[in-house]
Amino acid sequence: MTSFLRSDRSRPVAIWLFVVAALVFAMVIVGGATRLTDSGLSITQWKPIMGALPPMSEAAWRANFELYKEIPQYRLVNAGMTLEAYKTIFWWEWGHRLLGRLVGMVFAIPFAFFLIRRMIPRRLIWRCAVMLLLGGLQGLVGWWMVSSGLSERVSVAPERLMVHLGLALALFVILIWTALDAWFGSPRIEERSAWRGWALAFLGAVFFQSLLGALVAGNDAGLVYNDWPLMNGAFLPDAYVGKGFWGTLAHSQGAVQFNHRLVAYALVAAGIAIGVLTQRARHLPGRAKAAGLAVAIVVTLQAGLGVWTLMAHVPVSLGVLHQAGAAVLLAVATAFAWRVRRP
Structure with a gap:
């Protein structure tokens, strides 16, 4: 068992990283749908913990809708939108954020487990740590992007959208590359x-x-x-x-x-x-x-x-x-x- 843990490769680690890459791929798809349906500004607050739960009552739904009515997108693009129509765009953005939280959990918890069990090849530990930091940064960049459309614009700033997508795709590339390294080991x-x-x-x-x-x-x-x-x-x-x-x-x-x-x-x-x-x-x-x-x-x-x-x-x-x-x-x-x- 010791020789396996000290090996230059680890198939369980590779599978974990491929799964996370698949979830990031899903994030990119859901993010694209959120953008195309103009849903990204439907949630006007950033609550990393409490925001994991959607509105649980009619009053909560109306409170969220009232917050949305205060931003330019509602006044200039969606004036007169019904609560039911608002719920449609809300679910896209909420799903995107929930998937982001899921990606974080699926990365962080196994990462801690593999570190404790010394199953990650030493040469890949620093890369996994960088990916963990990039994942956390992505949440901040996501809110930075959304905030650009809450006061003076009817959509998010294009350059901030570019940074947000670029960071996700950079993480996607590093995940795939590292997973391949973990599966096959370093080349002789x-x-x-x-x-x-x-x-x-x-x-x-x-x-x-x-x-x-x-x-x-x-x-x-x-x-x-x-x-x-x-x-x-x-x-x-x-x-x-x-x-x-x-x-x-x-x-x-x-x-x-x-x-x-x-x-x-x-x-x-x-x-x-x-x-x-x-x-x-x-x-x-x-x-x-x-x-x-x-x-x-x-x-x-x-x-x-x-x-x-x-x-x-x-x-x-x-x-x-x-x-x-x-x-x-x-x-x-x-x-x-x-x-x-x-x-």
Whole structure:
């Protein structure tokens, strides 16, 4: 038993981390649905402990609804909303927050158990500790994001939405990478070929594209320029430039959608190149080739889904599916970058 606990790998730890990664994936999907249904501002208070319980009486429901009526989103967008309609958006946001609490518990409690039992490989303990801190930080960032829409805006600030999603996806990547390390152990010899750098670059580009997607979502930029491949008949949108550099980069609907499109084209080209070249590379093991092929397939499907979602004016179902596809592509890119390190 002692030799097992001191091993460089631990299958129970790997399974735990994969389960947490699956829950984070679910968080991303529910978060996307919350955003698409404009439900994220329905709970105007942050109560980490007491907020775990929904309103338990009609009076409590009305008290929450009255708090929602005080923010600009109600006055400018949802004036006249009924209590029953409010309950619908409330449940989306409450479910998202509850899932966040669940992720925290499913990570923290087994982490303490595995630490006490010395079942986590020593080289992975610090990484798990960092993930625990990132999870706690995510709760604070979530409220920081929500608070941006409670006084002067009718929705959350796009850049704060980008940070919130980016932190979740960064945690998702680290969970998958660490789970793979825990399952297989450290490589006896790390592959030093050029594939390692290219794979990490592609992973970084997918992550960057996901951040651009958050800006598109935060600006409701998928609801404009719904033709493709042009944008209202032009290559460059007529309203690309916003108020200043940051206003253009983060707040111009035309700019954020155009940037998202351009990076998507580059990713598709790079992903297909990876799929083709990995199949021709004699020195790559079979699993690395399979991961390279998966990259090409998933990036192509995700791009097609993005075009479909845009031209359909972003219905909730397609919008959620597109956000889920981004997480799947990130997972596949992570697996590919992890695999090519191993000869």
